Amino acid sequence: MNNRFFSSLALRNIKSNKQLYIPFLLSSTAIIAMFFLMVSLMTNRFVQERSSSLPTLFMIGVVVIGIFSVIFILYTNSFLIKRRKKEIGLYGILGLEKKHVAKILFFESLFSSLLSIAAGLLTGLLFGRLVFMLLNFMLRMPNNIMYTTSLLSVGVTIALFTVIFGLTYLYNVSQFTFANPIKLLKGKQEGEKEPKGSLILFILSLIFLGWGYGISITIPDPLAAIEKFFLAVLLVIIGTYLLFISGSIFILKALKNNKRIYYRPGAFISISGMLYRMKQNAVGLANICILASMVIIAVSTTVTIYLGSEETLENRYPYEHNIKLFGDMDNVAEMNNRFFELQDEVLALTEEKGLEVTEMESYRYESFFGKLEDGSFVFEQSSADGTLPILMMAIPLEDFNEMAGENYSLEDDEALFYHSTKTYEKEELAIGNKSYRLTEIENEFSADMALTESIAIVVPDVSHLLDFREAYMEQFPESTHITIDAEIGWNTEGTEEQEEALIEQLRSEYSFSSENDGLYNSRDVQREEWYSVNGGFLFLGVFLGLLFTLGTLLITYFKQVSEGFDDRGKFQIMQKVGLDEEMIKESTRSQIVWMFLLPIVIATIHVSFAYPIVRKLLMIFGVTNDMTWLLTFIAVVIAFAAIYWMIYRVTSRVYYSIVK
Amino acid sequence: MTLLEIKNLKKIYTARFSNQQTEALAAVNFSVEEGEFVSIMGESGSGKTTLLNIISTLDDASSGEVYLDGNPLSKIKDKEISAFRRNTLGFVFQDFNLLDNFTIKDNILLPLVLSKTPIEEMESRLMPIVRNLGIEAHINKFPYEVSGGQKQRVAVARALITKPKIILADEPTGALDSKASQNLMEILRGINETGQTILMVTHSTRAASFSKRVLFIRDGSVYHEIYRGEGSADEFMDRISDSLKVLSSRGERDE
Ligand SMILES: Nc1ncnc2c1ncn2[C@@H]1O[C@H](COP(=O)(O)OP(=O)(O)O)[C@@H](O)[C@H]1O
Ligand SMILES: [Mg+2]
Numbered sequence: 001m002n003n004r005f006f007s008s009l010a011l012r013n014i015k016s017n018k019q020l021y022i023p024f025l026l027s028s029t030a031i032i033a034m035f036f037l038m039v040s041l042m043t044n045r046f047v048q049e050r051s052s053s054l055p056t057l058f059m060i061g062v063v064v065i066g067i068f069s070v071i072f073i074l075y076t077n078s079f080l081i082k083r084r085k086k087e088i089g090l091y092g093i094l095g096l097e098k099k100h101v102a103k104i105l106f107f108e109s110l111f112s113s114l115l116s117i118a119a120g121l122l123t124g125l126l127f128g129r130l131v132f133m134l135l136n137f138m139l140r141m142p143n144n145i146m147y148t149t150s151l152l153s154v155g156v157t158i159a160l161f162t163v164i165f166g167l168t169y170l171y172n173v174s175q176f177t178f179a180n181p182i183k184l185l186k187g188k189q190e191g192e193k194e195p196k197g198s199l200i201l202f203i204l205s206l207i208f209l210g211w212g213y214g215i216s217i218t219i220p221d222p223l224a225a226i227e228k229f230f231l232a233v234l235l236v237i238i239g240t241y242l243l244f245i246s247g248s249i250f251i252l253k254a255l256k257n258n259k260r261i262y263y264r265p266g267a268f269i270s271i272s273g274m275l276y277r278m279k280q281n282a283v284g285l286a287n288i289c290i291l292a293s294m295v296i297i298a299v300s301t302t303v304t305i306y307l308g309s310e311e312t313l314e315n316r317y318p319y320e321h322n323i324k325l326f327g328d329m330d331n332v333a334e335m336n337n338r339f340f341e342l343q344d345e346v347l348a349l350t351e352e353k354g355l356e357v358t359e360m361e362s363y364r365y366e367s368f369f370g371k372l373e374d375g376s377f378v379f380e381q382s383s384a385d386g387t388l389p390i391l392m393m394a395i396p397l398e399d400f401n402e403m404a405g406e407n408y409s410l411e412d413d414e415a416l417f418y419h420s421t422k423t424y425e426k427e428e429l430a431i432g433n434k435s436y437r438l439t440e441i442e443n444e445f446s447a448d449m450a451l452t453e454s455i456a457i458v459v460p461d462v463s464h465l466l467d468f469r470e471a472y473m474e475q476f477p478e479s480t481h482i483t484i485d486a487e488i489g490w491n492t493e494g495t496e497e498q499e500e501a502l503i504e505q506l507r508s509e510y511s512f513s514s515e516n517d518g519l520y521n522s523r524d525v526q527r528e529e530w531y532s533v534n535g536g537f538l539f540l541g542v543f544l545g546l547l548f549t550l551g552t553l554l555i556t557y558f559k560q561v562s563e564g565f566d567d568r569g570k571f572q573i574m575q576k577v578g579l580d581e582e583m584i585k586e587s588t589r590s591q592i593v594w595m596f597l598l599p600i601v602i603a604t605i606h607v608s609f610a611y612p613i614v615r616k617l618l619m620i621f622g623v624t625n626d627m628t629w630l631l632t633f634i635a636v637v638i639a640f641a642a643i644y645w646m647i648y649r650v651t652s653r654v655y656y657s658i659v660k
Numbered sequence: 661m662t663l664l665e666i667k668n669l670k671k672i673y674t675a676r677f678s679n680q681q682t683e684a685l686a687a688v689n690f691s692v693e694e695g696e697f698v699s700i701m702g703e704s705g706s707g708k709t710t711l712l713n714i715i716s717t718l719d720d721a722s723s724g725e726v727y728l729d730g731n732p733l734s735k736i737k738d739k740e741i742s743a744f745r746r747n748t749l750g751f752v753f754q755d756f757n758l759l760d761n762f763t764i765k766d767n768i769l770l771p772l773v774l775s776k777t778p779i780e781e782m783e784s785r786l787m788p789i790v791r792n793l794g795i796e797a798h799i800n801k802f803p804y805e806v807s808g809g810q811k812q813r814v815a816v817a818r819a820l821i822t823k824p825k826i827i828l829a830d831e832p833t834g835a836l837d838s839k840a841s842q843n844l845m846e847i848l849r850g851i852n853e854t855g856q857t858i859l860m861v862t863h864s865t866r867a868a869s870f871s872k873r874v875l876f877i878r879d880g881s882v883y884h885e886i887y888r889g890e891g892s893a894d895e896f897m898d899r900i901s902d903s904l905k906v907l908s909s910r911g912e913r914d915e
Contacts, residue, residue: 191761191802259779268766268773276761573757576718577771577818578746580739 003107006100010107013087020080023561025116027554028161031072032120034547035065036157037128040149041540060230061544064294067237068287070164072555075283077168079562081175088176102173109172113165117158124157125149191276194249202246208239216613220421222451223388225616232613236606237290243602244286248594249278265583266590269574273567273587274594284559285599288552292603292640293610295548300607300636301614302541304629305621309527309534312622315446317523319361319489321346321502323510324519327483335484336462339364342518343488346506353502355494362488363399366465368392368472376430377455379472381479391454392431393445394465400458404444408458416441416458420449431457432471434464451619488518499524534621549640553647556595560651564658571659581660588656596648600641607633662730663857664692664715664826669724671710671880684710686880688724692826692859697852699868700861701904702877708861711877712830715859716749717741728825746771750819750827754834756811758803758818765790765799768817775822782821789817793847809840816847820856827851829860833867845870865904869897876907883907 014021042058091101128147195201212235219225252275256262262271274281325342327335343362350357369389370379380389395403397410408416415436417429420443429436436459443449445456459465462484469482492499503522510520571584611633618629671685684707692698702708713719715726717733726733728748736744751757758767765786766773772782790796793813798806803814812832819827829848833841841864849870852858860871868874870893876884886903888896 263769263773263779263782265774265776268770272759272761272766570759570761573759574770574774575742576716576745576753576757577751578742578744578774580742583742583774 006103007107010104010111013104013108014111017084020083021112023558024076024080025112025119027076027558028073028112028116029119029123030550030554031069032117032157032161033123033127034551035062035069035160036121036124036153037547038062038065039153039156040124040128043150043153044148046146056226060233063230064233064237066160068290069160070167071283072287073164074168074171075280076558077171079280081172098177101176105172105176106169109165109169113161117161120161121154121157192279195245195279198246198249201242202250205239205242205246208235208242212236212239213609216609216611219613219616221453222616222619225613226620229613229617240290240602240606241283241286244282244289245279248282248285252278266586269587270590277563277566284555285594287555289599289602291548291552291555292599292644293606295545295552295640296603296607296633296636297610297614298541298548299545300629300633301618302538303636304618304623304632306534306538307632308618308621308623308625308628309530311625311628313523313527313530315622315624317521317526319359320491320523321506322487322489322521322523325486325488326517326519327485328517335364335486338517339486346488346490349505350490350492350502353494353505354498355492355502358491358493360490361403362486363395363403364462364465364484364486365393365395366468366482366484367394368468368482372424375426375428379475381476388452391452393454393456394468395456395458396462396465397458397460400444410458410460412460413437414439414460418443418445418456420454432468434467549643552644556647557651557654560655561658564655567659584656584660588652591652595652596645600644604637607637661694662691663694663728664859665727666690666715667725667727669711669714669726670722671707671714672722683880688877688881690875690882692857694857695855696873697849697858697871698860699871699874700859700877701863701868701874701900703863706877707880708877709830712828712861716751716828717745743775746775747822748825750822750824752812752815752819752827752829752832754831756815756835758811758814760803763800763802764795764806764814767803767814768821770818771822785821789820793817807840808836809843812836812840812844813847816844816851820851826857826859829858831862832860833862833864841867865897865900868900869893874900876903878907
């Protein structure tokens with residue numbers, strides 16, 4: 001018997017098991033396409049150029065989809081091979097040796113993996129282009145996002161899925177080499193056994209979830225959030241699988257033990273059915289739950305970022321026109337003159353263009369790093385122990401009062417104090433040679449102050465800034481960057497042409513390249529920039545959302561179809577002893593709680609716990625408005641629940657039509 | 661009192677893709693008295709299963725009528741047919757038809773659960789039956805954990821638990837070895853002795869010899885019947901074999 005014999009036998013087996021292989025191949029193809037698209041996105045030039053955090057985000061996507069692929073393909077494969085046990089057991093009875101059966105299985109795996117990898121790559125290419133084009137058009141992006149892929153992405157995809165299909169092959173072979181043919185012939189009579197130590201699994205699941213949730217809840221700042229997000233996601237995913245596997249079995253068994261609940265037609269049929277295939281059921285539900293969480297997070301965050309663009313712009317560029325003035329190292333006193341001069345200059349320029357100044361704000365400040373050590377702020381150049389130093393911004397009272405529209409007055413040893421983490425509890429703070437009695441205030445400064453631990457201190461006058469500088473230079477004589485800088489911002493009113501002319505002039509006079517000492521930023525110019533980045537973000541989020549929803553559809557459909565075929569015989573028997581159609585409907589209806597509500601509710605809990613860490617991540621994008629995120633979040637949850645409801649309805653109708 | 665009456669029952673199957681017709685039942689007439697144990701015998705393809713399916717309301721007759729307690733089955737509304745099957749009839753099938761996902765206990769209770777019977781009632785009915793059938797030690801096992809003979813006894817328990825008017829059994833010993841068959845037939849006879857009416861289809865003379873009356877069916881109609889009377893089972897079995905021999909040779913002569 002040569003290889004050609006085995007390969008043709010394998011091919012015939014695949015053909016004669018169309019009903020099993022078509023869904024298997026379709027779903028493998030889809031998951032491979034998803035992975036391939038994600039790797040392509042990660043290595044996409046547009047993505048890499050846009051922002052440094054995008055590739056990180058897609059890296060998470062690649063890993064998550066990669067893990068998901070393994071589980072998903074192994075899960076569908078195990079279902080497939082289980083249904084074929086009888087057929088393959090027959091080979092043993094007919095006298096094929098185990099190594100021959102292994103050969104047949106090898107060719108089957110080879111063919112199905114070749115087919116689905118090829119189809120997956122192709123689908124990835126077609127689908128990717130199509131969706132990129134469509135969304136590009138929908139969002140009216142200024143420039144086309146080119147969908148590109150590389151040989152590297154193709155290589156990575158092929159490598160991963162070759163390994164996964166290799167695993168399925170090993171699994172299948174192990175199923176048959178260790179089993180005797182008689183048992184195989186009997187096939188699927190035995191239900192799945194409860195996993196050993198399910199109590200331990202349950203406790204582990206709580207630990208993993210608690211750990212993941214804990215990371216999110218206690219996350220101190222956005223930079224830590226970037227660092228820990230991936231770990232938290234991974235922990236929650238593992239926790240979810242364990243929770244569904246152990247938890248759903250606990251609940252089902254408890255329900256079964258409650259005679260009043262269990263011995264009613266709908267519950268009787270559905271609970272026993274779910275216990276019969278408890279692991280398959282649990283993994284399926286966990287998959288749906290994880291996908292649901294991913295859809296909700298991906299879509300709601302990117303929509304929030306997009307919707308928050310305007311707010312972000314206001315935070316970053318509080319005025320239509322903004323100039324940052326850089327102080328002079330060698331001649332600090334010069335700065336004071338320059339500060340007032342520059343204000344006069346830009347005012348003159350604005351009026352010259354025929355525009356009216358409606359609002360203006362300006363303040364001087366000095367910033368340096370350090371750490372809080374019982375009662376004093378100790379300067380640091382870079383942190384010795386690897387933690388981030390605290391950023392301190394010092395502002396003279398005069399400028400602060402004008403900027404915040406306040407009317408504070410301070411004694412020489414008094415200061416106003418803002419601390420982003422609000423963890424400093426003493427009444428006094430020493431900086432350099434000075435000590436201040438503190439009065440706490442809210443953040444009237446930049447929204448960016450919340451990004452890392454920051455302090456703003458308002459001191460009686462500019463001379464204090466000079467004192468700080470002196471103390472700092474004494475400690476670090478080499479330092480070159482401690483200067484008093486200033487921000488000047490103003491709004492104008494006039495025709496569009498006048499505005500444009502002003503922006504043009506300011507840009508040419510105050511840019512990095514000019515010898516002038518100020519840097520100009522126009523909010524209108526930034527707005528275009530900003531929307532193209534955030535639009536790209538939104539687009540990618542929606543793209544991911546679509547992919548995950550597709551996955552949800554696939555899994556749900558697959559689960560219902562496979563269970564339908566499993567259950568058909570049972571329903572036929574039950575109909576013989578007096579089950580009517582109304583009761584079949586009732587039993588499918590009592591699945592709703594499980595199939596529909598459970599994944600959605602747990603996904604919502606996951607996403608709610610993800611709120612703190614996601615909020616911190618959103619700060620990086622300048623979104624600080626909780627309301628936007630909350631409303632988007634609720635809307636996305638409802639929208640996804642609605643979509644999933646439709647998926648559920650359609651697939652359960654498929655199930656019903658199979659078993660009826 | 662006559663429990664079941666079959667009048668001029670006729671069944672013609674039409675092949676799905678051609679006009680070829682098979683007459684499975686030509687004109688069947690017979691009746692079953694309350695408390696009787698009747699066997700129907702005949703060669704493979706003679707129409708036994710078809711007859712049983714029509715009596716079970718799993719299939720419709722082409723013409724003729726089945727009366728249970730004097731009521732024609734064809735008058736039962738579609739909506740009530742499942743409940744009728746559950747409450748009035750008990751089934752025992754050749755291949756057991758137990759559900760792998762239910763324990764033995766739940767398999768037996770299934771028809772009662774479907775009828776929304778209170779738990780107390782279900783449990784009080786369960787114990788005497790399983791004790792009687794000798795399967796009480798296994799009620800918490802699953803079907804794959806018990807032998808074929810035990811499975812068929814579970815099926816009998818499931819048929820009995822609804823206190824049906826009549827038990828319909830299609831080749832109940834067909835998948836059992838001789839020892840298990842013997843055991844099952846003794847159980848069925850015992851059940852009949854408590855007054856339960858049983859109608860059984862079989863082609864085993866030994867199985868048939870446990871009943872009180874045997875009907876012979878051929879080419880879709882009943883053409884002979886014999887009663888056990890006061891004789892022993894062995895003697896009855898000889899008479900059944902003799903009838904089968906005579907009738908099959910006569911059949912050959914006819915052709
Ligand atoms: N669903 C069907 N469609 C067409 N012909 C059938 C069908 N069921 C049974 N028959 C035919 O009716 C006849 C009687 O079958 P059946 O009642 O199964 O016989 P038995 O149970 O006595 O072996 C046979 O010739 C069989 O081929
Ligand atoms: Mg038959």
